[in-house]
Amino acid sequence: MSTPTPRKPSIDSVTTIRDDGSRFFLHPADVRGFFTKHRRWTGLLWIAIYLSLPWITIGGHPAVFLDIAARRFHLFGLVLAFQDVWLLFFGITGLGFALFFITSLLGRVWCGWACPQTVFWDHVYRRIERWIEGDAIKRRRLDAAPWNREKVVKRVGKQIAFVIASAVISYLFLAYYVSIPELWDMMGHAPGEHWGAFLFVFLFTAANYFNFAWFREQLCIVICPYGRLQSALTDDNMMVIGYDEKRGEPRGKVGVVNAGACIECNRCVQVCPTGIDIRQGLQLECIGCAACVDACDEIMTKVKRPTGLLRYDSLNGLEGGKTRPSGSGRVRSCIPSYWSLE
Ligand code: SF4
Ligand code: SF4
Structure with missing residues (x-):
C-alpha cells in the first residue's frame, strides 16, 4: 500500500485543518539528536517533578497540597489559610511576569521543554502511539488502511492504553487535593463512598484522554494564549528557533550550481x-521543541555541510547581524557555539 503524503504547510493556514474545516491528523517523524536527547531527559525529570510534588514532605506536609476540604494550601513549607487567598494574586502575577521575562530572553523555552502539555504528550502518549502503531510512515498507512483486523486491534489497543495512562495520571494528580493516606484509604473503598474524588478522577481522566488522544497540538495552536502573546513579547534579540535564509536560499539539491545550503529535503517539516x-x-504554532534543528543538523552532517541552518538564534543573528548585548544577547553569550554559525 502506498503511503499517503503529508499536507504541505502554508503560512496562511493551519496545517492540521483542511480547507473544508475537517481535522488533518499529523504523524511527526522520529528524530534523533542533541536537543531530542536532552528534551527526553528533561521531560522525564519534569514528569517526575509533577507527579512527585504531593509525595515529598516539607515541614511535615506535602510540598504542594491544596487541601480544599480544610481550606488550607501547602506550598513548599508555606501554609496558607483561605483568608490568605489574596496572596495568590501576587503569586500568580509573579509567575506571569517571570514567564514573560524568561520568554523575552529565551523565547518559548517553556513550551518546548517544560509545559505539561508538551511533556506528557511527547514522553507518554506519543511513545504509547509509536509503540503500538509504529513509526510515522506506518501510522499514516494505518490511517489510510480499510478497517481490517490489524487496524481494529491496534486502534482499540491504543485507545485502551490512552485511557489507562489518563486514569493513572488523574489518580496521581488527585494527590494534589487529597492527602496520601486518604488517597490510599479511598482506593480501598467503592467510588460511591467518595463521590467528589471519584468525579474529579473521572472528569480529569476524560479531559486528559480527549486532549491527548484527539485534541493534541490543537491545544497549543487554538486554545493556549501564550503562543498568541508571542508577537507582543518578541523582539529581534530574543532567542527563537529559525532558519538562516541567507545561507539556505536559493534551495536546491546537492550539486546544483549556486544553490544554497537547504537541499529542500523537507525533513524539518516531517518532524514538526x-x-x-x-x-x-516565526509562527505562533512553533512550540520551540527543536526537533527541526536536530533533523536539519542530521541532514547537513550527511551532506557534509556545516550544521546550524536551522538553529537557536535571535532574528538579528539569523539575519547575519549581531544580537544586542542585552536581554537575549547576554543569554546567547552563555550558550555553546554549537548554535552559532561561526
Ligand atoms: S518549527 Fe521546529 S521547533 Fe517549532 S514546533 Fe516545529 S519542529 Fe518544533
Ligand atoms: S531539513 Fe534542513 S535542508 Fe532539509 S528542507 Fe529543512 S532546512 Fe532544508
Whole structure:
C-alpha cells in the first residue's frame, strides 16, 4: 500500500485543518539528536517533578497540597489559610511576569521543554502511539488502511492504553487535593463512598484522554494564549528557533550550481509536531521543541555541510547581524557555539 503524503504547510493556514474545516491528523517523524536527547531527559525529570510534588514532605506536609476540604494550601513549607487567598494574586502575577521575562530572553523555552502539555504528550502518549502503531510512515498507512483486523486491534489497543495512562495520571494528580493516606484509604473503598474524588478522577481522566488522544497540538495552536502573546513579547534579540535564509536560499539539491545550503529535503517539516515549515518564518504554532534543528543538523552532517541552518538564534543573528548585548544577547553569550554559525 502506498503511503499517503503529508499536507504541505502554508503560512496562511493551519496545517492540521483542511480547507473544508475537517481535522488533518499529523504523524511527526522520529528524530534523533542533541536537543531530542536532552528534551527526553528533561521531560522525564519534569514528569517526575509533577507527579512527585504531593509525595515529598516539607515541614511535615506535602510540598504542594491544596487541601480544599480544610481550606488550607501547602506550598513548599508555606501554609496558607483561605483568608490568605489574596496572596495568590501576587503569586500568580509573579509567575506571569517571570514567564514573560524568561520568554523575552529565551523565547518559548517553556513550551518546548517544560509545559505539561508538551511533556506528557511527547514522553507518554506519543511513545504509547509509536509503540503500538509504529513509526510515522506506518501510522499514516494505518490511517489510510480499510478497517481490517490489524487496524481494529491496534486502534482499540491504543485507545485502551490512552485511557489507562489518563486514569493513572488523574489518580496521581488527585494527590494534589487529597492527602496520601486518604488517597490510599479511598482506593480501598467503592467510588460511591467518595463521590467528589471519584468525579474529579473521572472528569480529569476524560479531559486528559480527549486532549491527548484527539485534541493534541490543537491545544497549543487554538486554545493556549501564550503562543498568541508571542508577537507582543518578541523582539529581534530574543532567542527563537529559525532558519538562516541567507545561507539556505536559493534551495536546491546537492550539486546544483549556486544553490544554497537547504537541499529542500523537507525533513524539518516531517518532524514538526505542529506541522509547520519554519523556513516560512516565526509562527505562533512553533512550540520551540527543536526537533527541526536536530533533523536539519542530521541532514547537513550527511551532506557534509556545516550544521546550524536551522538553529537557536535571535532574528538579528539569523539575519547575519549581531544580537544586542542585552536581554537575549547576554543569554546567547552563555550558550555553546554549537548554535552559532561561526
Ligand atoms: S518549527 Fe521546529 S521547533 Fe517549532 S514546533 Fe516545529 S519542529 Fe518544533
Ligand atoms: S531539513 Fe534542513 S535542508 Fe532539509 S528542507 Fe529543512 S532546512 Fe532544508
